Amino acid sequence: MPFALSDELERELERIRARYPNAMAACIPTLHLCQDANHGWVSDEVIQFVATRLGLSPAHVKGVVTFYSLFNEERPGKHQVWVCRTLSCALRGSGSLLEHCEKKLGIRSGETTKDGKITLRTAECLASCGSGPVMQVDKTYHEGLTPARVDEILDRLLAD
Amino acid sequence: MIKRTEYLSKNYGKPEGWSLATYEAGGGYKSAKKALGMSREAVVEEMKKAHIRGRGGAGFDAGTKWSFMPKESKKPHYLVVNADEGEPGTFKDRTIMEQNPHALVEGCVIGCRGIGANAAYIFVRDELHLAKARLWGAIEEARAKGYLGARPFGVDYPVEVYVHTGAGAYICGEETALLNSLEGRRGEPRLKPPFPAQVGAFGCPTTVNNVETIAIAPTVFELGGDAFSQLSELHPLNDGGVRLFGVSGHVERPGIYECAVGLTLRELIYELGGGILGGRELLAVIPGGSSCPVHRADEIVSLPKDDRFAPWQGKSLLDLPLGVDTFRSAGSMLGTCCAIVLSDAVDPVLATHNLIKFYKHESCGQCTPCREGCGWIERILDKVVHGTATLDELDQITEIASNITGNTICAFGDGAAQPMLSFVSKFRPAFEDYVRTGGKSQTRTLEA
Numbered sequence: 001m002p003f004a005l006s007d008e009l010e011r012e013l014e015r016i017r018a019r020y021p022n023a024m025a026a027c028i029p030t031l032h033l034c035q036d037a038n039h040g041w042v043s044d045e046v047i048q049f050v051a052t053r054l055g056l057s058p059a060h061v062k063g064v065v066t067f068y069s070l071f072n073e074e075r076p077g078k079h080q081v082w083v084c085r086t087l088s089c090a091l092r093g094s095g096s097l098l099e100h101c102e103k104k105l106g107i108r109s110g111e112t113t114k115d116g117k118i119t120l121r122t123a124e125c126l127a128s129c130g131s132g133p134v135m136q137v138d139k140t141y142h143e144g145l146t147p148a149r150v151d152e153i154l155d156r157l158l159a160d
Numbered sequence: 161m162i163k164r165t166e167y168l169s170k171n172y173g174k175p176e177g178w179s180l181a182t183y184e185a186g187g188g189y190k191s192a193k194k195a196l197g198m199s200r201e202a203v204v205e206e207m208k209k210a211h212i213r214g215r216g217g218a219g220f221d222a223g224t225k226w227s228f229m230p231k232e233s234k235k236p237h238y239l240v241v242n243a244d245e246g247e248p249g250t251f252k253d254r255t256i257m258e259q260n261p262h263a264l265v266e267g268c269v270i271g272c273r274g275i276g277a278n279a280a281y282i283f284v285r286d287e288l289h290l291a292k293a294r295l296w297g298a299i300e301e302a303r304a305k306g307y308l309g310a311r312p313f314g315v316d317y318p319v320e321v322y323v324h325t326g327a328g329a330y331i332c333g334e335e336t337a338l339l340n341s342l343e344g345r346r347g348e349p350r351l352k353p354p355f356p357a358q359v360g361a362f363g364c365p366t367t368v369n370n371v372e373t374i375a376i377a378p379t380v381f382e383l384g385g386d387a388f389s390q391l392s393e394l395h396p397l398n399d400g401g402v403r404l405f406g407v408s409g410h411v412e413r414p415g416i417y418e419c420a421v422g423l424t425l426r427e428l429i430y431e432l433g434g435g436i437l438g439g440r441e442l443l444a445v446i447p448g449g450s451s452c453p454v455h456r457a458d459e460i461v462s463l464p465k466d467d468r469f470a471p472w473q474g475k476s477l478l479d480l481p482l483g484v485d486t487f488r489s490a491g492s493m494l495g496t497c498c499a500i501v502l503s504d505a506v507d508p509v510l511a512t513h514n515l516i517k518f519y520k521h522e523s524c525g526q527c528t529p530c531r532e533g534c535g536w537i538e539r540i541l542d543k544v545v546h547g548t549a550t551l552d553e554l555d556q557i558t559e560i561a562s563n564i565t566g567n568t569i570c571a572f573g574d575g576a577a578q579p580m581l582s583f584v585s586k587f588r589p590a591f592e593d594y595v596r597t598g599g600k601s602q603t604r605t606l607e608a
Binding site: 019021022024025026027028029031032054056060063064067068069070071085086087088090091092093095096123124125126127128129130131132136139140141 | 251327330342346407408416502506
């Protein structure tokens with residue numbers, strides 16, 4: 001089925017487009033808008049939609065999608081969890097924290113729970129080095145984490 | 161010398177500290193109004209007097225950079241703010257955007273005036289959703305008050321500020337990769353020349369500045385450039401003013417501390433940072449983001465031929481003031497001034513392994529030495545930590561890293577090579593222990 005945006009999001013697309021001197025510059029923000037409206041991933045239909053609306057080739061849009069790590073080419077779980085693994089967080093225990101998450105969810109980093117609730121990944125430096133270990137849950141940061149706090153967060157996501 | 165200041169961080173942590181009301185109560189937006197009443201040349205001259213060394217890590221003088229913009233051109237000019245903060249260990253710009261967004265918006269007005277631009281794009285990495293929301297909120301508040309738009313403060317000089325979002329790529333912190341990304345392309349760095357001041361965003365003259373560089377501009381116009389510069393102990397070295405210092409890793413009080421330039425690593429780690437976590441000893445410190453060389457706790461300053469460094473000659477590197485030229489001369493790099501502290505609980509081999517994974521993941525793949533080199537070093541380090549590498553392969557790490565350096569389009573390659581070269585040479589016995597015994601004498605952990 002072809003991808004489409006709601007009227008409200010169509011207006012948002014117009015607002016995005018108006019910020020730039022040309023349509024191509026709207027490519028990345030438009031992809032974010034569409035990904036959020038498409039269960040968190042960029043399907044071929046989304047690529048076609050963005051290409052048509054911005055007057056770009058689908059090949060260009062696909063090239064952009066594959067370059068950036070935050071565009072999903074497969075549908076992720078309902079919630080996305082990233083544990084920062086880079087040095088400052090690692091010094092504050094992110095390695096143990098990731099193991100804790102993997103054990104609790106019964107999946108490895110990069111995988112999604114069987115019920116489709118959570119996709120677990122590692123992140124490269126989230127710019128929160130002074131409050132590690134850190135994880136990002138969808139669009140929110142959780143900082144200075146302990147295993148108990150992580151359990152609380154993950155339980156809430158699993159129950160959602 | 162520790163000289164705490166509060167020009168940027170005054171309202172950090174306060175309720176509604178990010179609002180226009182709070183910002184204006186502290187005198188906010190007077191500098192933008194003042195700058196719009198000055199000629200473009202006068203704005204640049206004031207900025208030059210401030211001796212702000214670019215806060216993104218390269219340390220180039222901000223006023224001089226503004227002066228590179230063409231005096232007259234038929235094309236529009238753009239100010240692009242690099243808010244793609246992602247250098248491991250660096251977390252200062254995020255605090256400005258989240259807790260003092262109006263300083264950045266006001267700085268954009270001043271910056272636009274200085275470079276002859278009517279539009280500024282703030283390129284924020286996608287993950288920083290709160291920062292983006294706070295910036296958009298600040299822009300709306302400022303626009304509603306008539307500080308942005310067609311006639312800011314009633315002056316016939318239009319200024320628009322937009323927030324642009326990235327999509328997860330450390331390389332977009334490189335200014336030309338950032339410009340490609342802003343234009344809706346893959347974030348691959350461009351060849352220079354042409355430099356952005358000639359051909360930048362959308363083919364037009366563009367200045368790319370770090371968040372902190374722009375956010376401190378209102379303070380420069382409040383105090384006057386010269387007075388601002390003189391706040392710094394390194395004013396005689398043209399390294400002026402105040403900046404945000406960060407400390408993370410194994411210290412008791414990690415965080416961001418605003419101080420006059422002139423602070424030392426020892427003060428940052430032991431006084432502001434509260435000392436080494438758990439009362440342990442310092443093993444090493446990376447001074448300003450992971451792309452800087454690592455330094456052992458026992459390193460000294462050895463610059464006998466440079467009189468400017470006579471006061472610190474033979475002293476511990478931890479007592480050398482954190483400045484762009486002081487650290488460059490000492491064979492290091494100041495970078496973003498956000499130090500990563502490693503206590504003696506840390507296994508330096510595992511720290512190196514952790515860092516190469518970052519660079520391997522983030523290399524954009526455009527240049528062969530970087531793309532293949534980072535992967536090759538990662539594979540060798542995988543073997544090292546599993547105890548299956550040879551001594552020859554340790555030498556290979558140095559050889560590969562040396563061959564990345566200087567052979568790539570952008571500075572990412574050098575940034576990946578520096579930590580590899582310095583860790584392997586400064587902690588050689590630990591690497592050899594992994595080769596010989598599988599690391600039996602090492603702590604085999606990163607955690608304190």
